[in-house]
Amino acid sequence: MTSITKMVTEAFEKDESHGHIHIEAKPYSNPYLVGIGLGLVLLAAFVIMGRGLGASGALSTVVAVTVNTIAPEHASGNNFYSEYIGDGNTNPLMDWLIFQVLGVLVGGFISGTISHRVIKGIEKGPRISSKMRLFYAFVGGGLLGYGAKLARGCMSGQALSGGVVLNLGSWAFMMMVFAGGYAAAYFIRRQWI
Amino acid sequence: MKKFLTNLTANQKLGAVALLLGFIALFTGDPYGGTTIRVNEKDIALSTVGNSDKVSVTELADWIIKDKADFELIDLRNEEKYNEYSIPKAQCIPLVQLSSSELQRNQKIVLFSDNDVAASQVWFILKSKNYKGVYILDGGLNAWQEKVLFPKAPVSNSKEELAQFEKMKEVAKYFGGSAQTDSSVSDSKPEIKFPTSNNGNTKTTAPTGKKKKREGC
Amino acid sequence: MNAPFFKFDYFNTDVSLIIAFAIGIAFGIALEKGGFGRATILASQFYFTNMRVLKVMFTAIVTAMLGLYFLSVIGFVDLSLVYLTQTNMLPMVVGGLVAGVGFVVGGYCPGTSMVAVATGKIDAVVYVAGMIFGIFVFGEMFPMVEEFFNSSFMGAVTIPSYFNLSYGLVVFLVVLMALGAFAAAEWGEKKMAAKTGKEKV
Numbered sequence: 001m002t003s004i005t006k007m008v009t010e011a012f013e014k015d016e017s018h019g020h021i022h023i024e025a026k027p028y029s030n031p032y033l034v035g036i037g038l039g040l041v042l043l044a045a046f047v048i049m050g051r052g053l054g055a056s057g058a059l060s061t062v063v064a065v066t067v068n069t070i071a072p073e074h075a076s077g078n079n080f081y082s083e084y085i086g087d088g089n090t091n092p093l094m095d096w097l098i099f100q101v102l103g104v105l106v107g108g109f110i111s112g113t114i115s116h117r118v119i120k121g122i123e124k125g126p127r128i129s130s131k132m133r134l135f136y137a138f139v140g141g142g143l144l145g146y147g148a149k150l151a152r153g154c155m156s157g158q159a160l161s162g163g164v165v166l167n168l169g170s171w172a173f174m175m176m177v178f179a180g181g182y183a184a185a186y187f188i189r190r191q192w193i
Numbered sequence: 194m195k196k197f198l199t200n201l202t203a204n205q206k207l208g209a210v211a212l213l214l215g216f217i218a219l220f221t222g223d224p225y226g227g228t229t230i231r232v233n234e235k236d237i238a239l240s241t242v243g244n245s246d247k248v249s250v251t252e253l254a255d256w257i258i259k260d261k262a263d264f265e266l267i268d269l270r271n272e273e274k275y276n277e278y279s280i281p282k283a284q285c286i287p288l289v290q291l292s293s294s295e296l297q298r299n300q301k302i303v304l305f306s307d308n309d310v311a312a313s314q315v316w317f318i319l320k321s322k323n324y325k326g327v328y329i330l331d332g333g334l335n336a337w338q339e340k341v342l343f344p345k346a347p348v349s350n351s352k353e354e355l356a357q358f359e360k361m362k363e364v365a366k367y368f369g370g371s372a373q374t375d376s377s378v379s380d381s382k383p384e385i386k387f388p389t390s391n392n393g394n395t396k397t398t399a400p401t402g403k404k405k406k407r408e409g410c
Numbered sequence: 411m412n413a414p415f416f417k418f419d420y421f422n423t424d425v426s427l428i429i430a431f432a433i434g435i436a437f438g439i440a441l442e443k444g445g446f447g448r449a450t451i452l453a454s455q456f457y458f459t460n461m462r463v464l465k466v467m468f469t470a471i472v473t474a475m476l477g478l479y480f481l482s483v484i485g486f487v488d489l490s491l492v493y494l495t496q497t498n499m500l501p502m503v504v505g506g507l508v509a510g511v512g513f514v515v516g517g518y519c520p521g522t523s524m525v526a527v528a529t530g531k532i533d534a535v536v537y538v539a540g541m542i543f544g545i546f547v548f549g550e551m552f553p554m555v556e557e558f559f560n561s562s563f564m565g566a567v568t569i570p571s572y573f574n575l576s577y578g579l580v581v582f583l584v585v586l587m588a589l590g591a592f593a594a595a596e597w598g599e600k601k602m603a604a605k606t607g608k609e610k611v
Contacts, residue, residue, distance in 0.1 A: 042474035049429065100434035107437060108447055111439040158502075159467065181455070189457065
C-alpha cells in the first residue's frame with residue numbers, strides 16, 4: 001500500500017511546475033462504493049422530502065435576494081428573480097436548498113479534515129500559470145451559472161436528481177453536459193494535462 | 194458457475210447485483226400503483242369512527258368564510274348542475290371523470306353531491322387508493338341548502354340557539370341565501386331559489402391561494 | 411408509514427430545513443470522499459485519464475433509481491408525489507452544452523465547487539464568484555431570453571411515459587447502459603494509463 005502511495009506522490013511531484021499542489025497521499029476510495037453512498041443520500045432526500053438534491057438554486061436565491069435588496073422594483077419586475085424572492089411572506093433565505101448547500105460546505109470540510117485533504121491551493125494542470133487558471137475558473141463558472149439557469153438546474157439537481165426519476169429533460173441535459181465538456185476539452189487541454 | 198461468481202472482483206459483484214435488480218424490475222410493473230386498488234377493511238372501518246370522515250356543512254361554511262385554502266372541495270355532480278349552483282370554491286369533477294383527475298394522496302379532499310350517496314362512493318374509492326385526507330360533506334348539498342343558505346329559526350327560545358341562529362343569518366347572507374324566520378313556512382318545503390352569483394367558483398385544478406413551493410434546483 | 415414523509419406532513423417546514431442541512435452534510439462528505447473536491451480529478455474525466463466522475467455519478471443514479479423504484483412498487487413511497495421538474499427541451503439542450511463547456515473550463519460544477527471551497531481551493535472560490543456573475547447576467551438578460559426559456563415545454567415528463575415504455579423496462583435499460591459505460595470507462599482508463607505510463611489516482 002505504501003509503495004503505491006509513494007509512486008503516486010512521486011508521479012505528481014515530477015509534474016508540478018509552480019509548487020502549488022502537493023498531494024497528501026491519501027488515496028480516494030473505490031468510486032463505485034462512493035457512488036453507492038451518494039446514491040443512498042439521494043434516495044434519502046427523495047424518501048424524506050420527495051425531492052432530490054441541488055446546488056445552483058441556492059446561488060440563484062442569493063443573487064435574487066441581493067438584487068432585490070439593492071433594487072426591489074427591478075427584481076420584482078423580472079420574472080426570474082421574483083420566483084426566488086417569493087411572495088414576501090417568508091424569508092427567501094430560509095430555503096431548503098440554501099440549507100442543503102451550507103451542509104455540503106460543512107460536510108466537505110469535515111471529510112477533508114479527516115483525510116488531511118484540506119489544503120489551501122489552486123487546482124490546475126502542469127502547463128498553465130495560476131493566473132490563467134483563475135481566469136478560466138471565473139469564465140467557466142460564469143458559463144456554468146448561465147447554462148445551469150437556462151436548463152433549470154445543474155449537475156446535482158438535473159443530472160443526479162432528475163436522472164433518478166427518469167426525467168426526460170434531465171437526461172437530455174446530462175448528455176449535453178458530457179457532449180459540451182468533451183467538445184471543449186480539446187481546446188482547453190493546456191489547462192489540465 | 195459458482196467458480197465464475199466467486200472469481201469476480203468486488204466491483205464486478207456489485208455490477209452483477211445491479212444487473213439482477215434491473216432484470217427484476219422488468220417484471221415488477223408500475224411503480225405508481227395507479228390501477229390497482231387495495232381495500233384495507235380495518236383501516237376503512239376505523240376511519241368512520243366518531244364521524245372523523247365527515248365534515249358538517251356549518252364547519253365548511255366556516256372554512257370558506259375564513260378563506261382557508263388547505264383543502265380541495267369537490268362537486269361530484271355533472272357540469273350542468275355545477276353551473277347552476279355550487280358551493281363557492283368547489284371544483285367540478287363528475288364521478289365518471291374521477292380517475293383522470295389530478296387529486297393527490299396527501300391533499301385534504303371534501304366531497305359532496307346532492308345527498309350523501311355519491312360522496313360516500315367516491316370516499317370509498319379514494320380510501321382504497323390510499324388517499325389520506327378524504328371527507329364527506331355530511332348531508333351534501335341538501336344539508337347545505339337547509340342549514341347554511343336557508344337556516345330556519347330555532348323552535349325553542351334558548352339563548353344559545355338564538356345566538357347560533359343570529360350567526361347563521363349572517364352566514365346565510367354571506368353565501369347569498371336568506372334565513373327563514375317565518376315559522377309557518379317551515380312545514381312545507383319553501384321554493385328554493387338559489388342565489389345566482391357563484392362567488393369564486395373555479396372550474397378545474399389550480400388550487401387558489403396556496404403558493405407552490407419551489408422544489409427545483 | 412407513508413413516504414415522501416414531508417409530503418404527508420410528518421414534520422413542518424422548519425424541521426425540513428434542519429433535514430436539508432443534514433442531507434447536505436452527507437452529500438458533502440460523499441462528494442469529498444469521491445475526490446470531487448478537486449478540479450484536476452473532475453476535469454480528467456474529459457481526457458479519459460480518470461473516469462471517476464462518470465463512475466460515481468452513474469452509480470449514484472442507478473442506486474437511487476433502483477431504490478426509489480422498488481420502494482414505490484411495494485407501495486412505501488408514493489411516486490406521484492415526488493417532484494418532477496418540467497421539461498423544456500430546447501433550453502435544456504442548449505443549457506447543457508453551455509454548462510458542459512463551463513464544467514471543463516472551470517473545472518467544477520456547483521455542488522463540487524462548494525466542497526472544493528471547503529477544502530481550501532482558491533480557484534473554487536473564484537469559480538463560485540464566476541457562477542454568481544453568470545447567474546446575475548442571466549437574470550439581467552432574462553426578459554430577452556424569457557421566451558426561449560419557456561419554449562418547447564413538454565410538461566413534467568419521464569422517459570417511460572414519453573417513449574411509451576414500461577417503467578421497469580427503462581430501469582433495466584438504464585442499469586445496462588450504466589454497466590456498459592463502466593466497462594468502457596475501465597477499458598479507456600487502462601489504455602490511457604498504458605499510453606502515458608502514469609498511475610491514476
